[in-house]
Amino acid sequence: xxxxxxxxxxxxxxxxxxxxxxxxxxxxxxxxxxxxxxxxxxxxxxxxxxxxxxxxxxxxxxxxxxxxxxxxxxxxxxxxxxxxxxxxxxxxxxxxxxxxxxxxxxxxxxxxxxxxxxxxxxxxxxxxxxxxxxxxxxxxxxxxxxxxxxxxxxxxxxxxxxxxxxxxxxxxxxxxxxxxxxxxxxxxxxxxxxxxxxxxxxxxxxxxxxxxxxxxxxxxxxxxxxxxxxxxxxxxxxxxxxxxxxxxxxxxxxxxxxxxxxxxxxxxxxxxxxxxxxxxxxxxxxxxxxxxxxxxxxxxxxxxxxxxxxxxxxxxxxxxxxxxxxxxxxxxxxxxxxxxxxxxxxxxxxxxxxxxxxxxxxxxxxxxxxxxxxxxxxxxxxxxxxxxxxxxxxxxxxxxxxxxxxxxxxxxxxxxxxxxxxxxxxxxxxxxxxxxxxxxxxxxxxxxxxxxxxxxxxxxxxxxxxxxxxxxxxxxxxxxxxxxxxxxxxxxxxxxxxxxxxxxxxxxxxxxxxxxxxxxxxxxxxxxxxxxxxxxxxxxxxxxxxxxxxxxxxxxxxxxxxx
Numbered sequence: 409x410x411x412x413x414x415x416x417x418x419x420x421x422x423x424x425x426x427x428x429x430x431x432x433x434x435x436x437x438x439x440x441x442x443x444x445x446x447x448x449x450x451x452x453x454x455x456x457x458x459x460x461x462x463x464x465x466x467x468x469x470x471x472x473x474x475x476x477x478x479x480x481x482x483x484x485x486x487x488x489x490x491x492x493x494x495x496x497x498x499x500x501x502x503x504x505x506x507x508x509x510x511x512x513x514x515x516x517x518x519x520x521x522x523x524x525x526x527x528x529x530x531x532x533x534x535x536x537x538x539x540x541x542x543x544x545x546x547x548x549x550x551x552x553x554x555x556x557x558x559x560x561x562x563x564x565x566x567x568x569x570x571x572x573x574x575x576x577x578x579x580x581x582x583x584x585x586x587x588x589x590x591x592x593x594x595x596x597x598x599x600x601x602x603x604x605x606x607x608x609x610x611x612x613x614x615x616x617x618x619x620x621x622x623x624x625x626x627x628x629x630x631x632x633x634x635x636x637x638x639x640x641x642x643x644x645x646x647x648x649x650x651x652x653x654x655x656x657x658x659x660x661x662x663x664x665x666x667x668x669x670x671x672x673x674x675x676x677x678x679x680x681x682x683x684x685x686x687x688x689x690x691x692x693x694x695x696x697x698x699x700x701x702x703x704x705x706x707x708x709x710x711x712x713x714x715x716x717x718x719x720x721x722x723x724x725x726x727x728x729x730x731x732x733x734x735x736x737x738x739x740x741x742x743x744x745x746x747x748x749x750x751x752x753x754x755x756x757x758x759x760x761x762x763x764x765x766x767x768x769x770x771x772x773x774x775x776x777x778x779x780x781x782x783x784x785x786x787x788x789x790x791x792x793x794x795x796x797x798x799x800x801x802x803x804x805x806x807x808x809x810x811x812x813x814x815x816x817x818x819x820x821x822x823x824x825x826x827x828x829x830x831x832x833x834x835x836x837x838x839x840x841x842x843x844x845x846x847x848x849x850x851x852x853x854x855x856x857x858x859x860x861x862x863x864x865x866x867x868x869x870x871x872x873x874x875x876x877x878x879x880x881x882x883x884x885x886x887x888x889x890x891x892x893x894x895x896x897x898x899x900x901x902x903x904x905x906x907x908x909x910x911x912x913x914x915x916x917x918x919x920x921x922x923x924x925x926x927x928x929x930x931x932x933x934x935x936x937x938x939x940x941x942x943x944x945x946x947x948x949x950x951x952x953x954x955x956x957x958x959x960x961x962x963x964x965x966x967x968x969x970x971x
Contacts, residue, residue, distance in 0.1 A: 426666050430673015443674040446739040453733030456668035458635050460523045462617035463661030465639025468543055476540030479711050484549035487703035491518040498694030503687045509745050511560045516735050516753050517695055519553035521728025522546040523665050532769050538717055542724055551630035552576045561738040582629025584637055590620040591641025598647050609649040610656030613642055672732050676754050688755035696760055700725045716775040723771055726764055727757045800861045804852040811875040818842030819876040826856035826864035
């Protein structure tokens with residue numbers, strides 16, 4: 409716990425602190441524990457990396473990473489090749505390593521670490537176009553680097569470069585296809601099947617992500633890329649009980665990091681690091697000052713990014729546990745000099761992470777690169793499905809900076825079949841009227857039937873971004889036209905869904921439901937979470953039945969007034 413707090417306050421990746429704990433426990437340390445099982449370390453490291461990539465993918469926002477995908481793909485393939493070549497040349501000519509050892513080191517340290525990147529970048533207020541590239545790169549480049557390290561560590565001559573390029577392309581293609589397919593199938597199942605307990609959703613999400621890794625590896629594709637893409641699809645699919653799932657994944661990610669880093673610290677022998685300290689500094693200097701900037705500027709040349717942003721991305725190529733885990737591969741393969749390779753990589757990662765991590769915010773400030781304050785944070789939404797009632801519960805929390813502050817319930821214009829049924833303000837709950845003004849830190853309970861669930865969420869997000877005029881002026885649609893949520897609601901009514909019968913003479917919506925049927929969300933980080941508990945479930949059943957009630961030939965007065 410102390411290590412976590414120190415890491416979060418100092419800006420250092422937790423890697424350093426947990427590695428230090430492992431070194432203190434291990435040989436030459438306080439307890440002098442002797443541990444030299446590189447094969448076990450490699451297996452546990454792979455397992456931990458799968459969990460870390462899954463957690464990173466679940467937290468990756470598609471709207472931020474989508475524009476960055478081409479740049480990240482080039483940087484994690486072409487950029488890796490440039491970095492490997494330049495670093496290997498420096499290790500061979502400046503340090504005196506033979507070409508096999510130099511190529512192994514060049515490949516190992518060319519992988520940016522997902523855990524280090526995720527933990528540091530999410531605390532630094534950088535524009536999404538930069539964080540998107542760096543996070544996607546850290547998720548993508550493990551696959552080609554792993555292929556290169558395994559090829560360079562194989563007994564016998566190294567394969568020709570064009571064979572390696574072909575293998576990398578094939579494995580990446582297979583891994584990407586499997587990851588996307590598993591993620592889509594998993595999200596479809598979780599959204600349409602109500603599990604018996606909310607606590608099963610986080611377990612199911614992580615199980616699906618791990619299954620993507622297993623399927624990718626069995627198909628001779630990139631399991632690491634598969635798990636990252638599957639988790640990214642799941643994380644952007646509006647799954648039920650999402651905050652609980654995100655918290656569970658975050659906890660597993662921390663557990664995986666702690667276990668992996670402590671084990672890597674145990675594996676190292678501190679007194680052997682002394683002789684390899686300066687070679688590690690030389691290789692690290694070549695990597696940080698020459699190889700990484702060259703790979704970034706060459707790879708991103710077609711994308712016309714500002715030079716200062718490229719400079720920041722050059723410095724933000726953080727290394728972590730992944731290079732150290734990969735350095736165990738030549739040890740397991742019995743390559744000559746593999747122990748020295750491991751020691752050089754260990755020292756390089758520790759020293760340069762200690763330098764780069766804390767100085768990244770300072771460099772961003774010096775380069776005048778910061779997040780646009782006008783960009784709203786993403787709207788967090790969790791829904792609890794009511795399978796038997798064909799409905800969903802949405803719980804909405806309005807943050808202090810939200811644009812929903814001051815919006816009346818009736819101005820939210822949710823689609824027919826969705827209703828704001830409860831408002832909690834300062835610990836007191838009440839049923840809102842159309843004229844109820846929403847305020848900061850209010851919590852809302854919204855009920856939506858299946859056909860309009862997505863339209864209701866789209867409307868909530870639109871109001872969260874654009875305020876009461878969303879869909880007409882600004883967020884949610886073009887100027888003068890209804891936004892996506894309004895159009896979806898119109899389509900739902902045309903189909904005759906709940907709250908909007910398509911038959912003439914029959915109009916959906918009871919008066920009580922219609923009076924509470926407009927609920928929007930504040931902008932930015934408005935949060936929607938699923939309602940739970942037996943009392944809310946009973947209330948939901950009544951509310952869903954009320955929303956689907958139709959009158960004989962006419963709307964009630966309140967419904968007319970609402971429209």
